[in-house]
Amino acid sequence: MVVSRDGVLRGDADVAAVAALMGEAARASVLVALAGGRALAASTLAAEAGVAPSTLSGHLARLVDGGLVTVEASGRHRYFRLAGPEVAEAVEALARLAPSRPVRSLRQASHAEAVRRARTCYDHLAGRLGVAVLDALVASGTLRAEPDPTGGADPILGAGRARRYLLTDTGRAHLDRLGMSLECAGRRPLTRYCLDWSEQRPHLAGALGAALLDRFVARGWVIRGERRVVRVSEAGRAGLVRDLGVDPAAVA
């Protein structure tokens, strides 16, 4: 309906150009990773796509040039984002007619649910559980959410969202009482956030995030499974709710 030949509506050279831009594995990977409105750094995207940073840099330049993606420089990072909802719609339209739609087996579906529920992200917790833990730490005053000091919008979380999380004195004492203090953070930042892709909200990373996962595992609160999935034990359910104030729904 929209398209037709004869010069009546639109030529087709454009369609081929846009499709060609999407029709390469690394670039498609970028667009898919960016679908949902996330902004991600070039290095992250390169790891996702499984190509060298230099290669992906070229791809990103072409995507930006083609108007599918926008860039925002922030320090020495450059955050890439889909240029608009139309781009996401096009990606989804293509995904809908992807060949060999992998028959989502029951087993795969339940694995997917497990991943969303609780998993590791590098060395810290992620998924609904990871997000709930950060929420609980903020709610209990252990961490204090600090708005962006520069006043600018955070490229990942958007304007008005916390840009860093500070460990309070009472919070440090609290963790000490629980036997969860950190020996030495070394050069690593104590707290960092990491945007959870399945929850679209931040979870706790950094040295504290790693320490917490470490303790949880040591106490048998969470058990590592395969493919980064973790399972919460009965003791973990009780302990997380009692000692950290985690939302019971997140460990159910």
Place this chain on the structure above:
Amino acid sequence: MVVSRDGVLRGDADVAAVAALMGEAARASVLVALAGGRALAASTLAAEAGVAPSTLSGHLARLVDGGLVTVEASGRHRYFRLAGPEVAEAVEALARLAPSRPVRSLRQASHAEAVRRARTCYDHLAGRLGVAVLDALVASGTLRAEPDPTGGADPILGAGRARRYLLTDTGRAHLDRLGMSLECAGRRPLTRYCLDWSEQRPHLAGALGAALLDRFVARGWVIRGERRVVRVSEAGRAGLVRDLGVDPAAVA
């Protein structure tokens, strides 16, 4: 939302594959030409795309293999059609974010409307007028719509639609009275239909279709414009409605 990494929702290899299939000028041209549900023959599509038939044959095979296009053999022709509405939607989604969206000027828009109203298709009439003329000839009994003798579905019009139009005896007499009989059809089939891309319905082609356009022009009923557009004169409006029973709305 639909798409994400980690095997949770869907990998992206499929997106890249589909997009790559669309990301080539000749193949995109095919998809655009087929948008709207038309079924076209390989040779037609090759001419559209501006490549050798052998080249396009390869492209069509890939499109069929990729599930974007279906093929139906009919005699020595093979008619290609989009595999489904999802394909058209994807093409349109891509077209929407095509770069350098050519600003549709008022002039272009009115030209488009004129093309839809009445134009020539090779040597016969097309557009709303062409379709209306065929309708009128059938309604008046000049032509008799013959269902597909083989009982199979017509590759262009679908099952249950007329596959050929026969000139009846009374119809021939009627055309004689109007001074519109044909001298000699030669080797060319007397009647053929041709699917009108703007109306999605058949208009009259073949020797009779050509003869009618010829007479209409000779009598000054229609005036040829540029770019295949034709305009109906005041006399034409009256004559077409009075002598042929054409729907007045089609010549308004």
Place this chain on the structure above:
DNA sequence: CGAATGCTTCGGTCTGGACCGAAGAATGCT
């Protein structure tokens, strides 16, 4: 200030695939 980090540009290699023409199979017309 240097060192580390994040990203881009450049040079060189290599493969996929787009293209054509010629030959071959299938079908319809006379």
Place this chain on the structure above:
DNA sequence: AGCATTCTTCGGTCCAGACCGAAGCATTCG
């Protein structure tokens, strides 16, 4: 049957572009 038309397959050429590593800027941190 014989011939024309339509489409596909095959062989061979050629170019776009995907890829990597090394080197070059810019920024941040110690």
